[in-house]
Amino acid sequence: MDQIYHIPVLLNESIDGLNIQKDGDYVDVTFGGGGHSREIMSRLENGRLFGFDQDEDAAANAFDDPRFIFIRHNFKYIRNFLRYNGVEKVDGILADLGVSSHDFDVAERGFSFRFSGDLDMRMNRDAKMTASQIVNEYDEEKLIRVFKEYGEVKNAYRLVKTITAARLQKPIKTIDQFKNVIAVCVPKKHETKYLARVFQALRIETNQELEVLKDFLEQSAELLKPGGRLVVITYHSLEDRLVKNFIRSGNFEGKLEKDFYGNISSGLTAVNRKVIIPDENEIERNPRARSAKLRIAEKV
Template sequence: MEQVYHIPVLLNESIEGLNIRKDGDYVDVTFGGGGHSRVILSKLDQGRLFGFDQDEDAAENAFDDPRFIFIRHNFKYMRNFLRFKEVGEVDGILADLGVSSHDFDVAERGFSFRFEGDLDMRMNRNATKTAADLVNDLDEESLVRIFRDFGEVENARRLVRQIISVRQGSPIKTIDQFKAAIAPCVPKKIETKYLAKVFQALRIETNGELDVLKDFLEQSVALLKPGGRLVVITYHSLEDRLVKNFIKAGNFEGKQEKDFYGNVSSSLEAINRKVIIPSDEEIERNPRARSAKLRIAEKL
């Protein structure tokens, strides 16, 4: 089922980056179809693997294996749930960020502008706010901030004024209604790229993705044993910048603070000085891998 659900990106590179010990404890915070987890588990003997995913569809992919513990919650609660399982430290943590292929291809989830469906975009379907709620309820400045900061949409203000103009007539509830509402603002030559940016911005805000990522990175440092590995795959520059800065400087601005002896205060050391990207062969096999970037760090 995993091949249908989601093709794991940078699989060999990320597993190698974890530097797996047979008796170690590992965490896959984005379990999804279990592609990365399956390989991690195959390399464990007495070790354990904890898989996090808030998506009810992902829960159906959980393994029946005594070494595997599935936790159906957002990974921002990683530390709390591991503490509940009496796990204080782990040997490696993997995060494959973004939306699974499965969720992009299910029309009613509302992640893709290729389908008709509700303008939803919730990764956790028990969450109260949908993308449609944001589009219909937020004021002009809030919406401009979302499209400008999270989608880097150049004509963000014009886009928002167009949305507000349309929603005053009737609420925008579906993907088709949303696309029709913003059509006058979409540059025809780069329509697909533009819509991708707009949908990305809404998805990030709907799910609080960047705040969750920051929480996750801070928790990872606290959870990793010295010598433990953090492996993160990102899909857009906003995520990658946060991960890069945090590894380099121990903060999200990337400002390196040094002690009296000139040592940088970050608790992590980058294993790959240059970001790892998919090969041409992998992109040909799986076009959704084309924007992926992999960073690996070790706890000092």
């Protein structure tokens, strides 16, 4: 089913990066269609795998296996739910960030500008905040920050002025409405790239993705056993910068702080000094892989 739901990116590279011990405890915090998890399970004997996913659609892909525990919650709660299951430390943690290809292909989820549907973008459909609420309720200053910081939209000021003027006439509820409103701001030669940036910004804000990622990284460093591995696949520069900085320095700004003896330690050490990217064959099979970057770290 995972091939329909979601094609796993950098599958072999990421699972090899976990350096799986057959009796170890592992966590896949972005279970989705179960593609990465299935490969982890194939390398376990008496070990266990905890799969996190807040999306109700992903729950249908959970394995019927006593070694597998599915947790339908956001991975920012990783520490709490592992403790609930009697686990203090694990041997490896995998995160494949971004939105699954399944969610992009379901029109009513509102993630893609290719479809008609509600301007929703919630990864967890039980969450209260939607992209439509952000577009209709945020003040200009807040909206400008969202599009500048999370989408690096160059004409963010003009974009926001256009949105706020339109919403005075009528609330912006659907993807088609939104696209029609902002059409005057979209560069004709770069329409797809521009819309991708705008939708990315809204999605990140709707799901608080960067704050969730920060919480997750800090908890992961504490949850790993010595020698345990953290494997993270990112899809845009904002995510990748946070992951790279945290592995390198233990903070998100990348500041190298020394202890009393002049040593620098983040608690993690990079396994791959050079970021791993998909080859052309994988990109041809799975276009979503084009922007993927894989970073692997080991607990010191």
